[in-house]
Each structure stands twice: as C-alpha cells, then as structure tokens.
Amino acid sequence: MAIAAARAGAAAVTAYDTDPLAVAAIGINAAANGVTVTAVCADVLDRDGPPAPGTGLVLAGDAFYERDLAAKVMRFLERSHARGAAVLAGDCGRAYLPRDRLTPLVSYDVPGLSALEDTDVKRTTIWTPRHGLDNRSRAGPGDRGYQGLRATPASVGTSGAPPA
Numbered sequence: 086m087a088i089a090a091a092r093a094g095a096a097a098v099t100a101y102d103t104d105p106l107a108v109a110a111i112g113i114n115a116a117a118n119g120v121t122v123t124a125v126c127a128d129v130l131d132r133d134g135p136p137a138p139g140t141g142l143v144l145a146g147d148a149f150y151e152r153d154l155a156a157k158v159m160r161f162l163e164r165s166h167a168r169g170a171a172v173l174a175g176d177c178g179r180a181y182l183p184r185d186r187l188t189p190l191v192s193y194d195v196p197g198l199s200a201l202e203d204t205d206v207k208r209t210t211i212w213t214p215r216h217g218l219d220n221r222s223r224a225g226p227g228d229r230g231y232q233g234l235r236a237t238p239a240s241v242g243t244s245g246a247p248p249a
Contacts, residue, residue, distance in 0.1 A: 103128045174211070191210070
C-alpha cells in the first residue's frame with residue numbers, strides 16, 4: 086500500500102512493519118517502482134506513536150485475520166482518525182473485521198490471488214472508521230484524503246514484489 090500511495094503522488098510515505106524482512110522488502114520494492122518510501126521496523130499499534138501531527142492519510146491492509154491483531158489495528162485506526170487523518174482500511178472479509186465500527190466506501194474484485202487465498206478473485210472493500218467515534222474526529226468521506234477515492238487494476242498488487 087505504501088508503494089501505491091507513493092506512486093499516486095503522496096508527498097511523503099512511511100511504512101511500518103514488525104517483520105524486518107518485510108521492511109527490507111518494502112525498500113527493495115519501492116526502489117524497483119522508482120518511488121521513495123521510508124520503511125520502519127516498529128510496532129506502532131500498542132503505543133501512542135504515529136501518526137505524526139499533520140499526517141493526512143493512514144492506510145491499513147488485510148489486518149483483521151486474528152482477533153488480537155484486529156483489536157490493536159482498530160484502536161490505531163480510530164486514534165489516527167481522531168487526530169484528523171483520513172483513514173482507509175482494505176479488507177477482503179476476514180473473520181475479525183469489525184464491521185460495526187467501520188463504514189464501507191467502495192468494493193473491488195481483486196484478481197490473481199489463488200496462490201494465497203481460496204479463490205482467484207476476492208471481493209475487497211475499502212473501509213473507514215464510523216463517524217461519531219470521537220468528537221474530535223474531523224476527517225471522513227468528502228474531506229481531504231478521500232477525494233477521488235478509486236482504484237484501478239493497475240494500482241492493485243503492483244508492488245513489484247520478487248517471487249517468494
């Protein structure tokens with residue numbers, strides 16, 4: 086997602102992962118795609134860390150497949166939303182997706198996933214935290230970060246990841 090954000094013209098992109106190999110892959114894939122992404126190996130979910138003040142957009146993808154992880158991610162997304170960042174989370178219907186705390190924005194059929202999933206095409210939805218979770222929240226559909234929300238097949242899965 087960080088590479089797609091950079092390719093879409095984001096002024097600055099920082100990607101976080103707790104896996105050092107994933108962080109290395111982010112750097113390699115960013116270079117292969119001709120973009121700059123700052124990759125940081127850190128767990129930002131459990132503490133009062135990022136996003137930094139002034140962050141315009143927070144993205145999360147496929148993070149609701151374990152109960153504890155889903156709870157941590159949701160707290161992070163809500164905290165980011167309360168700080169004024171637009172928040173988008175992509176998910177293909179994982180078991181622990183907290184639908185009651187999210188609003189669907191748009192859905193896409195994403196092809197070519199049979200090596201990882203139970204089917205070759207997955208219906209994937211882009212979600213945002215429900216409004217009213219925190220009176221300080223000010224970002225939402227129609228605000229900065231959400232304008233022109235769309236994805237094309239070229240912007241999905243084009244990280245240039247080397248084969249495993």
